Amino acid sequence: MDVPRPGTNDRETPRGGASRYPKGVARRQEILDRTIEVFATNGAERTSLRAIADAIGVSHAALLHYFASREELLVEVLREDERVRGGSHDESEIVSVMLNAAERNVSIPGLVALYSTMLAGSLETDKTVSREYFVPRFERIRTMLIERISAGQKAGTVRADVEPEAMAALIIAASDGLQTQWLLEPKVDIAKSLALLNRILEP
Template sequence: MGNDGTEGRSYRKAAVRRAEILSQAIALFAERGVDASLRAIGAAIGVSHAALRYYFSSRDELLVEVYRAHEQVEHGDAPQDGVSAVRLMERSAERNRTIPGLVELYATLTTDALQAGQHPLTHEFVRDRFRLLRSHLAERVRTGQRAGAIAADIDPDDAASLVIAASDGLQLQWLLDPEAVDVRRALALLERLLPSSPADGPGAA
């Protein structure tokens, strides 16, 4: 109602500013890891606490939106058609090697998500993200089964959960002990179970 012109402009201006803050926060987290408080994040990227509260109602909302914005940037990558579930997770893990701060953000979000009562927004975001990822990977397993590459009696949903879990857990172990864990090689073991094409089929010694 009323002065739509200026409201439209200020809405667009706010959206642009919000996107700027998210992009600064992505860079901050990638470089320095996740800081605990909204106030500390504001100080680090040079935004007042009040301004930050104007764009994000809570620390949880900011963390979720930073991760969401980061994933949207990621998905601007090359298409991933015809790639196996395991290979897809391998590629994602490979990218994450260069940005440990965002793996730390991911770990923070999943840990917060377990405390659904205190972090309802984070819980919903992480739960729904896992659901989407599982259904996406399960579809790739079904494709492998139709092509005869993956044993027909493997449950696609179980396989999808397993591949995501392995990828998450291996990245965590690697971050804690980079010399001791090889994410790519350990994940590649799963290719024996869920090969990407008949040519890559099980060839155990």
């Protein structure tokens, strides 16, 4: 996890640096990249803003220049991960889209744990930053799946008797939950379970 990243040796504090594109942007990106590594190594409880600042070699104040709070930084890591993925438009069948995402997620150390930790936190009343991220995220994925399920029903590739809304929520839940189970018990087969879901959705 301690692979050096570009810019790691550039240790001056970026006070006011965010406006000096592209240096501020590069530093911000470095913070996001290193945060997931610190999280994977330290776990949630020892991933404080201070621990991340130490790992990157910037001051705590410099970190706060880019991200207003620990919660904001951690949510931004998840947003960034979505942005990176957003570039590859996946035109394959419904459940394959989820399988591709799931297999990618479990391949990045700390990512599923970070996602799960932030998601669990978003269920708490004071975690508005997390909730403002997760509620629209789920809504977006549900909408994408509803469109694909409806299109599949019109094309005759998905059984006509499933309600797209209920099915979309189920597919997301299955994908999220299988990633956790697999990380705890490698004999759980994400691909096999999602393929099974795909098969029972056929007409």
